[in-house]
Amino acid sequence: MNELLNLTKIKTYLSSDCRHYLENAIIFDEIASTNLFLTEGGVHQGKQYSICLAESQTQGRGRLNKSWVSPFGCNLYLSVLQHFPGTPAQLSGLSLAIATVLAEVLTQYGAQGIQLKWPNDVLWQNRKLAGILIELGRHQNAVIGIGLNLAMPDELKQDSIVDLAEIMKKTPERNKLAAQLIENLLKALEQFKQKGLQPFLSLWKHYDKWVDQPVQVLMGAETVEGQYLGVDEKGCMILQTHDGVKRQFFSGEVSLRLRVISPIVKNTREYF
Numbered sequence: 533m534n535e536l537l538n539l540t541k542i543k544t545y546l547s548s549d550c551r552h553y554l555e556n557a558i559i560f561d562e563i564a565s566t567n568l569f570l571t572e573g574g575v576h577q578g579k580q581y582s583i584c585l586a587e588s589q590t591q592g593r594g595r596l597n598k599s600w601v602s603p604f605g606c607n608l609y610l611s612v613l614q615h616f617p618g619t620p621a622q623l624s625g626l627s628l629a630i631a632t633v634l635a636e637v638l639t640q641y642g643a644q645g646i647q648l649k650w651p652n653d654v655l656w657q658n659r660k661l662a663g664i665l666i667e668l669g670r671h672q673n674a675v676i677g678i679g680l681n682l683a684m685p686d687e688l689k690q691d692s693i694v695d696l697a698e699i700m701k702k703t704p705e706r707n708k709l710a711a712q713l714i715e716n717l718l719k720a721l722e723q724f725k726q727k728g729l730q731p732f733l734s735l736w737k738h739y740d741k742w743v744d745q746p747v748q749v750l751m752g753a754e755t756v757e758g759q760y761l762g763v764d765e766k767g768c769m770i771l772q773t774h775d776g777v778k779r780q781f782f783s784g785e786v787s788l789r790l791r792v793i794s795p796i797v798k799n800t801r802e803y804f
């Protein structure tokens with residue numbers, strides 16, 4: 533049986549610094565999208581961070597205009613709003629930093645074999661476990677949205693996705709994991725603000741298993757093939773094309789393949 537999210541329980545796992553930010557947190561039973569809620573101004577009350585979690589999303593958003601399947605009470609859908617005076621190009625690095633946080637939290641929780649795929653897919657045996665969507669809101673705010681598959685209902689299971697229950701062969705503790713994510717995310721966001729991507733690069737390399745692999749870069753209708761050489765210090769992907777030229781890609785509208793509205797708000801359960 534999956535436990536429901538509960539802010540009081542989440543707080544018990546957090547440091548006192550981090551508990552302070554949960555005063556600006558909200559959990560919905562159902563919402564269109566936690567990212568949409570925060571990009572539209574949601575719960576922001578002048579604190580540095582605002583947090584929104586939901587048990588289900590009716591219009592969960594993924595990268596590249598895809599939707600994010602968000603059934604009730606089984607996975608994690610989490611967004612954090614942060615003041616971000618940086619440029620959109622710096623967001624590219626931020627998404628890589630967040631991906632390393634997810635990889636570390638999952639590994640420390642006991643999941644072995646977590647991999648990252650540029651720009652920010654969290655994979656296990658090449659199946660998608662979690663995704664990150666960073667969007668710019670109003671007033672120089674950035675919203676960092678994380679979808680983590682914990683225990684997908686049988687009818688929504690697909691070969692291309694995996695959940696933590698399958699990896700660990702046990703039902704994940706949703707509140708504990710939510711807390712670990714929030715704690716580590718906020719620390720990472722602070723660090724990123726001061727030092728950028730640099731402190732996260734060695735972890736990225738550790739979890740990035742694609743270096744030197746032949747890949748396809750998909751940009752709308754265009755496809756570029758080559759060898760993936762890893763990322764540079766800004767988080768751009770470096771591709772060596774077949775004619776030996778090295779090309780640099782920002783994460784914006786690009787995805788990588790290994791070759792081979794107004795929010796609907798219902799049932800606010802807790803509001804701080």
Ligand code: BTN
Pocket residue numbers: 564565566567568589591592593594595596598600608609610611653662663664665677678679680
């Ligand atoms: C991806 O396509 O890989 C990114 C998926 C991001 C999904 C999360 S779930 C919480 C937040 N709210 C959304 O609508 N999307 C993000």
